[in-house]
Amino acid sequence: MSACNQRRENILNSDRTAVNPAGSTRFRAMQHRNFQLFIAGQLISLIGTWMQTTAQLWLVYKLTGSAPLLGVFGFASQVPMLFLSSIGGYVGDHYDRQRSVIATQTCSMILAFALAALTLANVIHEWEVIVIAFLVGIVNAFDVPIRQAFFVQMVGKEDLPNAIALNSSIFNGARVVGPAIAGFAIAWVGEGWCFFLNGLSFVAVIVALLMMRIERTKMKPSKDSPLRSFVQGFRFAMSDLPVRSALSLLSVLSLFGLQYSVFLPIYANDILKGGARTLGLLMSAAGVGAVLGALQFAARTHYRGLARWIAVTSTTCAVALIIFSQARVFWLCSALLFVVGFAATSQMAATNTLIQNRVPDELRSRVMAVYATMFMGVQPIGSLLAGGVAKRIGGPYTLAVFGALVLVGSLFFLFRVVMRLPRTSGETTAAPAND
Structure with missing residues (x-):
C-alpha cells in the first residue's frame, strides 16, 4: 500500500465512531464521523431545497396561471446540467473537492436569500423566478459531480455503496417532508419565507463541511481543457461495458420513465377527480417508495450482482409505469407509484455504485x-x-408509450449485457484509466 493510501486509510479509521460491527449493516457508512456530519447537514439542507422547489412552482403558477411556464421553469432549472457538468467534473478532479462543495453550497445559499428578498419585497416577477432557477441549475451542474466524487473521501471505497444509498434515502425522505412543510408554510406565511428558510438551511451543510477532517489529496495537474477532460471521462465510460450499459439504461429511465411526475396533476384532477391533496398523496407515495428503495439497497455489503439488480429494478419500474398509465383507482395508482419510486431509486443507487466502484480515482469527478x-x-x-407527445395522444397513453420504451431498454440490457457477463463479472473490479 502506498504512503498516500495508508494515510487516507488511517484518517478513515480514526474517523470511525465506536459502532458495534455486529449491528445493522444498513447504516455502516454512519460509522464515519465525516459522513455523519454530511448526512446531518444534508438532510436539513435538502428539506429546505424541496421547500423552495415547491414554492417556486406555486409562485410561477400564481403569477402567470400558465401551465406551459411551469415546463419552462423545469427546463431552466435542469438544462445547465446538460452543458456544464463537464466543467464541474473538471473542477472536481483538479481542485479540492471539500472546498469546491462548500463554494457551491454557499452560492446556492446566496441565490435562495436573493429570491427570498425579491419575494418578500413584493417585487418578484415570473422571469426572475425562472432566471434564479437557471442560476441554481448552473450551481448544481458543478455541485453534483464534485459531491458524488467526494463520497469516497468521506467513507472510503468499502463503505461507498452504503453511503450512496443512504444519501439517496435522505434525498427522497426530504422529497416527502419538504413539499409538505412548504404547503403549510405557503398558506401561513407565503412563498418568500420558504425561500428564506431554504437559505438558512444551507448554513447546516456548510458548517458540517467545515467540521470535516478530510485528507488533502494531491490533485493531478492537467493542461487539458474542461472539454477534453470531459471527453476523457466519457471515453472511459464508453469503453467499459458495465459502465456504458448501466449509464445508457439510466438515460432511458431519465428521458422516459421519470417523466411520470409531469402527468400526476392530470391523474389527480381529471382521472381520479381529486385535487391538490390527491396530487400530494400521489407524490408522497412515490417518495415513500423511493426512501425504502434506497434503504433496501443500503443493506448491501458487496458489489456483486449490481448489473443484475439494475436489470430487475428497471424492468419492474417499466411494468409498474405501464400499469399505472391505465389505472383509474386511487389506491392502485398510489401502490404503483410506490413501486415506481422504490425501483427507480434502487436502480439509480446501483448504477451510481457500479460506476464509482470501477472508475479510477483520478477520473472520478469526470x-x-x-x-x-x-x-x-x-x-x-x-x-x-x-x-x-401528450398534446397529441394524451397523458395516459404517453406514459404507457414511455413505460414501454423503458421496458424495451431494460430487456435489451438484461439479454444483451447481463446474460453475457460471467457470474464473477468485471462489474466488481475497478477498470484501469485510459488517460
Whole structure:
C-alpha cells in the first residue's frame, strides 16, 4: 500500500465512531464521523431545497396561471446540467473537492436569500423566478459531480455503496417532508419565507463541511481543457461495458420513465377527480417508495450482482409505469407509484455504485460528470418531449408509450449485457484509466 493510501486509510479509521460491527449493516457508512456530519447537514439542507422547489412552482403558477411556464421553469432549472457538468467534473478532479462543495453550497445559499428578498419585497416577477432557477441549475451542474466524487473521501471505497444509498434515502425522505412543510408554510406565511428558510438551511451543510477532517489529496495537474477532460471521462465510460450499459439504461429511465411526475396533476384532477391533496398523496407515495428503495439497497455489503439488480429494478419500474398509465383507482395508482419510486431509486443507487466502484480515482469527478449529464442532463429534454407527445395522444397513453420504451431498454440490457457477463463479472473490479 502506498504512503498516500495508508494515510487516507488511517484518517478513515480514526474517523470511525465506536459502532458495534455486529449491528445493522444498513447504516455502516454512519460509522464515519465525516459522513455523519454530511448526512446531518444534508438532510436539513435538502428539506429546505424541496421547500423552495415547491414554492417556486406555486409562485410561477400564481403569477402567470400558465401551465406551459411551469415546463419552462423545469427546463431552466435542469438544462445547465446538460452543458456544464463537464466543467464541474473538471473542477472536481483538479481542485479540492471539500472546498469546491462548500463554494457551491454557499452560492446556492446566496441565490435562495436573493429570491427570498425579491419575494418578500413584493417585487418578484415570473422571469426572475425562472432566471434564479437557471442560476441554481448552473450551481448544481458543478455541485453534483464534485459531491458524488467526494463520497469516497468521506467513507472510503468499502463503505461507498452504503453511503450512496443512504444519501439517496435522505434525498427522497426530504422529497416527502419538504413539499409538505412548504404547503403549510405557503398558506401561513407565503412563498418568500420558504425561500428564506431554504437559505438558512444551507448554513447546516456548510458548517458540517467545515467540521470535516478530510485528507488533502494531491490533485493531478492537467493542461487539458474542461472539454477534453470531459471527453476523457466519457471515453472511459464508453469503453467499459458495465459502465456504458448501466449509464445508457439510466438515460432511458431519465428521458422516459421519470417523466411520470409531469402527468400526476392530470391523474389527480381529471382521472381520479381529486385535487391538490390527491396530487400530494400521489407524490408522497412515490417518495415513500423511493426512501425504502434506497434503504433496501443500503443493506448491501458487496458489489456483486449490481448489473443484475439494475436489470430487475428497471424492468419492474417499466411494468409498474405501464400499469399505472391505465389505472383509474386511487389506491392502485398510489401502490404503483410506490413501486415506481422504490425501483427507480434502487436502480439509480446501483448504477451510481457500479460506476464509482470501477472508475479510477483520478477520473472520478469526470466520470461522475458523465453520469450527471446522462442522468440529470436529459431530464429537461424528456419534459419537453412528454409535453409535446401528450398534446397529441394524451397523458395516459404517453406514459404507457414511455413505460414501454423503458421496458424495451431494460430487456435489451438484461439479454444483451447481463446474460453475457460471467457470474464473477468485471462489474466488481475497478477498470484501469485510459488517460
